Amino acid sequence: MSGRRGTKKFLLLATVVGGAVGAYIYATRKPSLVFDSNPKDKVKAPITAPDGLDPNNFRPLTLSKINDISHNTKMFTFSFEDPKAILNLKTASCTVFKANIDGKDVIRPYTPTTRPNTQGYLEFVIKNYPQGVMSKYVHNLKKGDKLEIKGPIPKYDYQPNKFENLVLIAGGTGITPMVQIIEEVLYNSKDKTKITLLYANASVDDILLKDDLDKLAQKYPDRFKCYYTVDKLTDASQKKTWKGDTGFVTENMLKKCIPLPSKADDESLLVMVCGPPGFMKLLSGDKTPDYKQGELTGLLKKLGFTEKNAFKF
Numbered sequence: 444m445s446g447r448r449g450t451k452k453f454l455l456l457a458t459v460v461g462g463a464v465g466a467y468i469y470a471t472r473k474p475s476l477v478f479d480s481n482p483k484d485k486v487k488a489p490i491t492a493p494d495g496l497d498p499n500n501f502r503p504l505t506l507s508k509i510n511d512i513s514h515n516t517k518m519f520t521f522s523f524e525d526p527k528a529i530l531n532l533k534t535a536s537c538t539v540f541k542a543n544i545d546g547k548d549v550i551r552p553y554t555p556t557t558r559p560n561t562q563g564y565l566e567f568v569i570k571n572y573p574q575g576v577m578s579k580y581v582h583n584l585k586k587g588d589k590l591e592i593k594g595p596i597p598k599y600d601y602q603p604n605k606f607e608n609l610v611l612i613a614g615g616t617g618i619t620p621m622v623q624i625i626e627e628v629l630y631n632s633k634d635k636t637k638i639t640l641l642y643a644n645a646s647v648d649d650i651l652l653k654d655d656l657d658k659l660a661q662k663y664p665d666r667f668k669c670y671y672t673v674d675k676l677t678d679a680s681q682k683k684t685w686k687g688d689t690g691f692v693t694e695n696m697l698k699k700c701i702p703l704p705s706k707a708d709d710e711s712l713l714v715m716v717c718g719p720p721g722f723m724k725l726l727s728g729d730k731t732p733d734y735k736q737g738e739l740t741g742l743l744k745k746l747g748f749t750e751k752n753a754f755k756f
């Protein structure tokens with residue numbers, strides 16, 4: 444009798460433990476939402492595929508999926524009208540959203556994180572700003588709603604092997620154009636460019652796509668290095684486990700983790716910067732009001748970068 448009860452208990456325990464282990468494995472093996480898990484297997488869309496977007500006119504696209512990325516950031520998938528259509532985007536490009544909000548046309552740029560040949564849809568990683576007009580509007584959309592999108596709008600014409608080193612410095616959602624660049628470089632085995640990413644966020648919980656970025660750094664150890672800094676650590680347990688830096692980006696932090704120009708106008712490397720206005724001011728200075736690159740200022744100028752080897756998104 445007691446032997447049978449013991450067996451039952453054992454089976455129950457084994458089921459619970461087995462279930463928990465299974466759930467853990469499932470959770471830790473969940474595929475990346477943003478980066479291609481197996482880029483080589485991706486079927487290339489036929490060259491004749493129509494364009495999903497129009498760079499000159501807004502097209503209404505249907506919101507088909509919403510996924511959580513962090514506590515305040517979601518991935519939005521929009522379907523093209525023609526399921527055979529592709530994004531046909533040149534790295535790096537953005538798109539423009541338009542919506543009539545409270546009787547006014549609001550227009551904002553957003554960067555797709557989908558590979559250029561993906562058929563039928565495109566994806567965006569979008570943060571919900573508490574006071575944000577367009578970001579709140581998009582976060583309130585429901586599956587099946589339509590949004591006017593125009594593009595792609597080319598921002599930087601990336602060419603493989605043009606530089607030995609690419610330095611990417613991103614703040615918050617400024618990671619999205621960097622996603623395009625990282626994929627374009629790493630998924631092309633003929634491109635020998637090395638990437639160093641420094642990614643700054645307000646807190647550990649605000650870091651977007653950290654698991655995916657860390658996995659890529661493990662998969663491509665000779666081609667991709669990834670460093671993080673957060674303004675502050677919010678609790679004691681984070682203080683024990685956090686391996687990145689803390690505080691705003693500083694000159695010393697940059698000296699420690701990124702390759703620096705070895706001479707004036709060094710053409711072997713390019714630094715690309717993207718982030719909120721305060722971040723841009725600290726690193727590189729912002730673009731001009733008419734969206735030109737403008738003068739390079741800030742920490743990057745101090746460290747020897749010039750307008751020739753710096754790009755502001």
Ligand SMILES: Cc1cc2nc3c(=O)[nH]c(=O)nc-3n(C[C@H](O)[C@H](O)[C@H](O)COP(=O)(O)OP(=O)(O)OC[C@H]3O[C@@H](n4cnc5c(N)ncnc54)[C@H](O)[C@@H]3O)c2cc1C
Pocket residue numbers: 537551552553554555567568569570572574575576577578579615616619620718719720756
């Ligand atoms: C080329 C380009 C590509 C972009 N791609 C993306 C993207 O892929 N995903 C994404 O989420 N955003 C992206 N942005 C930012 C986006 O265009 C909007 O600026 C952002 O969503 C806020 O717009 P909003 O209308 O909600 O806020 P607004 O109504 O314009 O501003 C409301 C408040 O939010 C603050 N705020 C606005 N923008 C930012 C910001 N970027 N960082 C910190 N505070 C801010 C302002 O200080 C203001 O107080 C991109 C911007 C550019 C220039």
